[in-house]
Amino acid sequence: MRLLRPAVTVPIALVLVLAALGVVAALLADRAAGTARDALGDTGPALAGVALPEDGTAGPPTVALSPSAAAFPRAAEIRDLVQRQVDARNADNFVDWVSTSSATSVASVSAAQFADRNRTVKVGSVILRRIDPVGNGEFVVPTGWVTTQDPAAAPPDVPAPRLCWQVSMTLVTERGELKIVDPMAGSSLRTPCA
Known part of the structure; x- marks a missing residue:
């Protein structure tokens, strides 16, 4: 049960949250770039x-x-x-x-x-x-x-x-x-x- 201690689970949870935020940010950036290309045309x-x-x-x-x-x-x-x-x-x-x-x-x-x-x-x-x-x-x-x-x-x-x-x-x-x-x-x- 040493893996469930806060000293182990908190860093693992933070890494997972940061990874999820990175994926969401990348998807939003791609969507924003697509919207800009659609608005202006091929740049x-x-x-x-x-x-x-x-x-x-x-x-x-x-x-x-x-x-x-x-x-x-x-x-x-x-x-x-x-x-x-x-x-x-x-x-x-x-x-x-x-x-x-x-x-x-x-x-x-x-x-x-x-x-x-x-x-x-x-x-x-x-x-x-x-x-x-x-x-x-x-x-x-x-x-x-x-x-x-x-x-x-x-x-x-x-x-x-x-x-x-x-x-x-x-x-x-x-x-x-x-x-x-x-x-x-x-x-x-x-x-x-x-």
């Missing part, structure tokens, strides 16, 4: 629904819709707006970019800043993953795309010639028209693409 270097171009480019500049995004009633209108902004960035056309952007975005970016930001950048392989209405004429659109750029023009934390992006884009209604809000801090993930 790895390969974009779900878009093949990563093998030639090192950003890929075609045409904006695509996932089946989920395509089912949304205003999908064509939203795709066209994003397409016009992608075209403006690729052409380094500030006036066209302004026509697609929210007033707060336009107020925070000068023509010189826009030119500097887009000087070597090409955007491609764009996919709209989902379109989520959030009320008051606003939408959140999880997107993925690829950019190529001079590494010196890339974000300082990822100075790479090609980046894969996951961006939670916000669209607002201003004077009856949808406009794109420049992505805010924390709304995008970027990783170097191989």
Whole structure:
């Protein structure tokens, strides 16, 4: 009966409880990661629904819709707006970019800043993953795309010639028209693409 003494049973019970808590924590962490992937989309270097171009480019500049995004009633209108902004960035056309952007975005970016930001950048392989209405004429659109750029023009934390992006884009209604809000801090993930 020496095994039933508190000096033996308490440590064994603690080990069993800690092991059970470890298993529960691992299951909850996996579930949380799955929920985050479902909310944002694939956050790895390969974009779900878009093949990563093998030639090192950003890929075609045409904006695509996932089946989920395509089912949304205003999908064509939203795709066209994003397409016009992608075209403006690729052409380094500030006036066209302004026509697609929210007033707060336009107020925070000068023509010189826009030119500097887009000087070597090409955007491609764009996919709209989902379109989520959030009320008051606003939408959140999880997107993925690829950019190529001079590494010196890339974000300082990822100075790479090609980046894969996951961006939670916000669209607002201003004077009856949808406009794109420049992505805010924390709304995008970027990783170097191989």
